[in-house]
Amino acid sequence: MEFLSELIFWCFVVLTVGSAAVVVFHSRIIYSAFALLFTFVGVGALYLYLSADFLAASQLLIYVGAILTLIIFGVFLTTKVMSIDLPEQSHQRFLALIPITLIGIVILWVILQTPWAVNPAEAAPTTKELGRLLMSRYLVPFELASVLLLAALIGAMRLARYFKMEE
Amino acid sequence: MHDLNVYLFISGALFLLGLLAVITRKNAVSVLMGIELILNSAGLNFVAFSHFSTGNLSGQAAALFVIIVAAAEAAVALAVFLNIYRLKGTSEVNKVNILQG
Numbered sequence: 317m318e319f320l321s322e323l324i325f326w327c328f329v330v331l332t333v334g335s336a337a338v339v340v341f342h343s344r345i346i347y348s349a350f351a352l353l354f355t356f357v358g359v360g361a362l363y364l365y366l367s368a369d370f371l372a373a374s375q376l377l378i379y380v381g382a383i384l385t386l387i388i389f390g391v392f393l394t395t396k397v398m399s400i401d402l403p404e405q406s407h408q409r410f411l412a413l414i415p416i417t418l419i420g421i422v423i424l425w426v427i428l429q430t431p432w433a434v435n436p437a438e439a440a441p442t443t444k445e446l447g448r449l450l451m452s453r454y455l456v457p458f459e460l461a462s463v464l465l466l467a468a469l470i471g472a473m474r475l476a477r478y479f480k481m482e483e
Numbered sequence: 484m485h486d487l488n489v490y491l492f493i494s495g496a497l498f499l500l501g502l503l504a505v506i507t508r509k510n511a512v513s514v515l516m517g518i519e520l521i522l523n524s525a526g527l528n529f530v531a532f533s534h535f536s537t538g539n540l541s542g543q544a545a546a547l548f549v550i551i552v553a554a555a556e557a558a559v560a561l562a563v564f565l566n567i568y569r570l571k572g573t574s575e576v577n578k579v580n581i582l583q584g
Contacts, residue, residue: 336501359523368534387512412507446543461552465554
C-alpha cells in the first residue's frame with residue numbers, strides 16, 4: 317500500500333513537471349493550453365498528498381474549471397488556430413537559458429542550505445478549520461478578495477467590449 | 484512520507500519553467516500561461532510549508548488567496564489581450580508597442 321502510494325506520487329510529479337515543460341516548449345499554443353490542464357491536475361494531486369483536501373478541490377474547480385476555460389477561449393479568440401503552417405516563434409531561447417540556469421542554481425542552493433523548521437502536521441480534514449480561519453483571522457483579506465473579484469469582473473467586462481481608438 | 488525538499492524541488496522546477504515561458508514566448512496568452520505556472524509553484528510552496536513547517540493552516544489560506552488573485556488576473560489579462568488583438572490584429576507581445584508614442 318505504501319509502495320503504491322509512493323508510485324502514484326511520483327507519477328503525478330512526472331505528470332506535473334513534464335506537462336509544464338510541454339506548456340513552455342511546444343510551438344503550437346493550443347497544445348500548450350491543453351498541457352496546462354495536466355499541470356493543474358498534477359498540482360491538485362500534490363495538494364492532496366500535502367493533506368490539503370479543500371485546496372485540491374478549489375484547484376480543480378477554479379484553475380481547471382474557470383482559468384483554463386478562459387485561457388482556451390483566449391487562445392481561440394486571439395490566434396488563428398486553424399492555420400496549420402504557423403507555429404509560434406520564440407525569442408532567443410538559448411540566451412534565456414543562461415539566467416534561468418543561474419536562478420535555478422540559486423534556488424537549489426537555498427533549498428539545500430537552509431535548515432527548514434520541521435513541525436509536520438498530521439493529516440486531517442481541513443475544510444472546517446480553513447473556513448473558521450477565513451471567517452476570523454483572515455476576514456479582512458477575504459472581504460478584500462471578494463471586492464477584488466467584483467472589480468475584476470466589472471473591469472474585464474468593460475475592457476472586453478469593442479471601442480475604437482481615437483486617432 | 485516525503486520530506487519538504489521534494490516539494491520545494493517540484494515547485495522550483497515549475498517556477499523556472501514558468502519564468503522561461505514568460506521571457507521566451509511571443510504570444511501574450513503563452514506568457515499568461517507562464518505566469519499561471521509561477522503562481523502554481525508559489526501556491527505549492529505555501530501548502531508544503533504549511534504542512535511540514537508551521538503545522539497550522541495559514542499557508543493554505545495564503546494559497547487560497549493566490550488562487551483567487553490568479554482568477555481575477557486571468558480575467559482582466561484576457562480582456563486586455565482580446566482588445567489588443569482587435570486593435571492591432573496580433574497578440575504577439577513584441578509587436579504591440581502603441582504605448583511607446
